[in-house]
Amino acid sequence: MTDHKPEIDEVSGVETTGHSWDGIKELNNPLPRWWLYIFYASIVWAIVYMVFMPAIPALPGTGMTNTPGIRGHSDRALVAEDITQLNVQRGQGSAKLLTASLSEIETDMNLQQFALAMGESAFGDNCATCHGAGGRGAKGYPMLADDVWLWDGTLSGIETTLRHGIRHYEDPETRNSAMPAFGRDGLLTPGEIDDLVQFVLVRSGREGDAAAARRAAPVFAQQCTSCHGADARGNRTLGAPNLTDQEWVFGSEPRDIHQSIYNARNAHMPAWQGRLDDATIKALAVYVHSLGGGEK
């Protein structure tokens, strides 16, 4: 085409681009000015941002993940600063928690209220996933609000469990015991295990096959009493549960009990020492103790 005069569309009065498809012509409606200016401004902003803020991923081998920008901004550093500030804010209360004994914390009302508030939020973040809100427990995870304790329900006992965990083998002081997998490892015959289930049902005051229970009595005396005791009331120092009460962490159905004897349970709880600071662990101990199951 030699004609450089812009063609004006008759109907709309708008200039065309000169492109035509099957007689349909493309109108040349320019972008609105305000839009264009904002677009240019964003380009300028992007360049300024790139200079001041972390922006471009760095090449491998440079030792950086990205260009730092001349402001040296880092979200990670800001979080660290926030945490430091939080610790300063908590400072006085936390310092008192560190020096006071657990029972002092519980009887000094101001300190107790501080510890309960701190413990409640730490419990929600770290413990409630397994033990449930308010320590209500779940199958496999003991309830912390009742008066039945596998290991130790005193303030200092709870603190020890928190610090060292249960069967957390990286920690030499962890609470540890191991029930054999009587069925899986072939220590007892399936018939003996079935009888033992009936024995446990009867001992806990529920309906069971009395004949089977009588058959199982010598097996129980031989295999189980060393940990669970001759009276089947358990042994706290070994974390062996009382088999005569109505509390069943892993379920009270005969099939649950069978499973416990056949495979053994040996549950774990992580050690929190090193993950949480001392003040938080103490606050957690006071909080768990206050849930209602705490022993004197």
Add this chain to the structure above:
Amino acid sequence: MTKVTLISSRDPNAPKPERPDSLYEKRHQIYPKLAHGRFRMVKWLVMATTLGVYYLIPWIRWPRGNGIPDQAVLADFEGEKFYFFFFEIWPQEIYFLGGLLILAALALFLVTSLLGRVWCGYTCPQTVWTDLYIWVERAFEGDRAARMRLDKAPMSVSKALRKGGKHFIWLLIAFLTGGAFILYWHDAPTIARTFFKGEAPLTAYFFAGILTFTTYMLAGTMREQVCTYLCPWPRIQGALTDEHALNVTYRHDRGEPRGPLHKDQGFEGRGDCIDCKQCVQVCPMGIDIRDGAQLECIHCALCIDACDDIMLKVGRPTGLIAYDTDRAISARAQGSTVKYSLLRPRTILYSILIVLISILILWGYGAKSTYEFSVLKDRSPPFIRLSDGRVRNGYTLKLVNKSVTTQQVDITVKGLGDAEFEIIGIGTSQPGGVLTVTSEAHGVDRYRMLVTIPAGDEADRENLVVEIKDPDTGETIEAGAPFTRGDR
């Protein structure tokens, strides 16, 4: 084939449509002249008093003891309390402030029905600060005629200094206004110190800035426009005014027909108004009071002063412009007079309402309890069955003590028969027993309580009632919460 074309007429030779007259009138600068007389004096005194009250009240100390703020008037947002001399209002008692607002509105109605728009004319902050600003303006630029000349004059060093000085003092007053405002929200001596050290909270600078700006704008440049266009009060005023209302009134029956006074002319056969326009010149609203009652008029009575001055000079009785009522005007038209009476059904009604509501507020304040007490049940777990079959529920007790003394209070549990209860850190009580806890002065305490009922008890015991008792005053408060027994 027909074509529809949209053509806008862009013929450059077409005659331009005439612009319609603007619907908005430009503001005419008002140059109020200084008036002399008794109402001007009253206004100076009211200004001194109101400004004094505003700037000094935050500095008044009112010892309350026990680490409680000792500022007489303080809206303590951090501590969530409002202090007004012997009054102390906690957030949950905010309805007392509602009562005070109702009282304030009624007081305004009463004063309005007794004395007309005295609020507008004398005590409204807009009036007081505008008056103060005009006083500063006068000090720098002279009175009305001088100010008008100065505004017309070309810019000069003298004009720049006068204008600059005026705006500087205006800004200073504005800043002091904003600065004094924040004293009401913080401990005054502390905030005054930290403000200039740059250590005050950001909100303090923010509000000081806002108030500085609004004071400067409203009293410096907007002035009468605030009353005429922004303020709702002149509109409400229209609903409150009646034939008994005292208004600043030009007594046209006496003044008309008006006209300039010639030297040897007496006042025979004409009105007293000599059309000297002094009443217009002193008016801060820029209106002519002789046009009758107007929305713009703030009834500041400066025109009365100006007119009285002139009347004395021409040897006529004062009071051509005076506080008057519509009733008196119509009475005079019929040749009689009426006495202005303060006791009218309306003023009596307002007075009775004010007294009643005051009594109600004071009674409510006097009868409010020292403590607030609530019992919150644990949501999780809803109940705990202990190994021996007993059932336990956990609760949080929240105890608010509004008094200034730390008090030992007794806690008992009712409604659950022989329930045993324990408060963590305090002890365990047998059924029917009492546990004593400390309620910190002026504070909120939380206690964790566990309530346990015996095994197998099937009695109806769904509701727990906890009672606190102040053994010194005998004051008791009960709070309830459900008890979940669970089922097996």
